[in-house]
Amino acid sequence: MTDIDAIMRMAPVIPVLVIEDLADALPVAQALVAGGLHVLEVTLRTPCALDAIRAMKQVEGAVVGAGTVLNPRDLDAALEAGSEFIVSPGLTEPLGKAAVASGVPFLPGTANAGDIMRGLDMGLTRFKFFPAMAAGGPPALKALASVFGQARFCPTGGITEASAPDWLAMDAVLCVGGGWMAPAGSEPAEISAKASAAAKLT
Amino acid sequence: MTDIDAIMRMAPVIPVLVIEDLADALPVAQALVAGGLHVLEVTLRTPCALDAIRAMKQVEGAVVGAGTVLNPRDLDAALEAGSEFIVSPGLTEPLGKAAVASGVPFLPGTANAGDIMRGLDMGLTRFKFFPAMAAGGPPALKALASVFGQARFCPTGGITEASAPDWLAMDAVLCVGGGWMAPAGSEPAEISAKASAAAKLT
């Protein structure tokens, strides 16, 4: 199993996907991977999300994880569906302990110093920063990163193709999360083109 | 006992009251209810707050709760005074467990994803978002609400009659909290007029 640090370094952007129609899962994943984004986060916000994870795993080269994992029950369902990594919006003790015990690569959301310290106490050093823009933007993460030298981040929430470089320029940022590559109703060619541009961001 | 969802839907605005002089309690409550705001939150920030709750409960049609409840001790005092709902600025495990165990309608403050996840773990789905403007304003709550589909909010803190509609326009917002209807030293007629305007906000 690849660790979360390696997953975060596979591409500058992790697509955060809300799949409403299971039929979209396979073509969306193929288009993203074709564009160079191999790490795919499927949020557990729709009824078909777990099946979408199963479908996307069939795509050669895709590394498919589950997002919006809120508790140990969600974690179990996500692992059962074959999720290769787990993302949560925030960090609670029950979820953190269960995720660490499972050994799955885990990227918990944090928004402040207390969140990060609770994560470090669990042995975690890789974090989502969420919601990235609303929680203070780059200055907020810079302030936090200056204190937690060992931590690395994937800011997510309100980040666009235009603002991603501001985040990626920070040493503490390994990648960003975003949904702009595959908005609902996009054609595969469009998705591949946007993924390809995203894969080249620095 | 009405549940917290029903209380949040009674009016678009919950007046957040700081009663310095017990003599004001009854006329302020009467004026607010006359203006159409039946749900009244009395903050436990003044020595006479618990007596103010007792006094306001005499007003026909008023649903009187306690705000600024910080711990189980405050909760017990608030319930003893007859509070019909409980509001807190943040959510701790001791307060959350005690409030849930008591069965009282409970609206705990949250400011980030970890707070909301800890609340969901306790079976709570209705939250205050505090301090609403300073914690990132509407974009912050939009980002959080997009992830927690089952949650509904009462943003409070820095909201004015002018900014309330921006919040109320969000599906995830059932009502807002604010103090602008009854600033210290207001005449009953003024309070009723402002309450009446607030009750019509959408």
Place this chain on the structure above:
Amino acid sequence: MTDIDAIMRMAPVIPVLVIEDLADALPVAQALVAGGLHVLEVTLRTPCALDAIRAMKQVEGAVVGAGTVLNPRDLDAALEAGSEFIVSPGLTEPLGKAAVASGVPFLPGTANAGDIMRGLDMGLTRFKFFPAMAAGGPPALKALASVFGQARFCPTGGITEASAPDWLAMDAVLCVGGGWMAPAGSEPAEISAKASAAAKLT
């Protein structure tokens, strides 16, 4: 042992120091104390931080504490080095309990209402507000302070000589933390001059 409230009232600014070279510790501390800033926070972000604390304690009149204390292990090391107070970026239960049990003056970081309530539950009423600017600036702390009447704060993070007065004007603020008095590579005379100006801020 002086309590944390008294330490916070010794000067309007606590220098937050990142000491890369142990040879700087003594002259930096001497220059700050000569300028009128007696309370010195040495962050545990560099390999020589604990030795820097030991060195600075030799300066007559200096009150030397450790910052960036993340867990009970850091706390023990900081106390072993003779730290007279402890500052952390956030508050966790293990660190909070260990710090309270040790009796050392403790200034834990907070950024939201939940953090402050967890601190109050531990008997703490003096808090760092961090990162002060990125967590919402003065309006955010004003909103929080209005709810927690018993709490007093040391905002830290992004504060400059120019913005410090905005914070110090708040009743809930006893002092601010900042690094502008002693940026890396400063001459002692410069540090003393800046410290002297900082000591006069109101």
